[in-house]
Amino acid sequence: MAEAAGPGLGYEECVRPHLDYLYGVALRLCGNRTAAEDLLQDALLRAFRAFRSLRDREHPRRWLTRVLTSAFYDRVRMELNDALHRSVEEDFDLFDKIAEEDPFPYSDRVHLDFLELFDDARILEVLQGLAPQHRVAVILAYVYGFTAREIGEFTGRPVGTVLSWLHRGRKQLERELWEHAVSHHLIDRGAVGR
């Protein structure tokens, strides 16, 4: 995807090439198409308002990610205090859990079999189970390759906080994947309950 917009380009030319990318980010953050579209529209409006004062027009994708993330972060701000108090079981290890519980006793690739239970809709659902700040960090870092420093800039939080979000987000993700499989009866509960 083209990154540089060039200093002479206007708002439309700067934004349009990145719509698909932005929709992908919004969909992962929000979990459904309607909310993703709404978030994206909000972000486009914010981007328009900030565009005149934008000095670095060489990296519109990074800038637009920042605007979108900030819009999302503002929306979920009310949930953050609550989420911060939600405990994350940091000792949970999905790899070990699958090995111990062995939900596919006749398989010699039990870990891969477990992951294959998750289609795209289920992955989006699992991501929604993460606390919002963990979700932002996990998605931007592991899906899009942004650094902790960049995510800190996008959300206005220190790098140390983002690193903590990533650690807790990974642990929460592992727990959510397991609980989703159990609660949706994707695995043999007889085997799991042994």
Place this chain on the structure above:
Amino acid sequence: MISCREAVARLWAYLDRNLERLQEQELEEHLGLCRHCCGELEFARHVRALLQRPGAAVELPTETRAKLEDFIRQLGGGA
């Protein structure tokens, strides 16, 4: 040598190439001797790949694209 617990804690940062050189060397030394942690590293790779799938497969719906492009045009036109 670092413990399995420490090695596992570094795996995702290792995949992101976010470790300091010494931390990376310590992890690689551990991975060279520990099949369990090699399996866990491979598993982490697969989990990351799983996360990358949904947005990549879903295209911006035509109707939504038209709506957003119209919105952008209106904003641009009003500048």
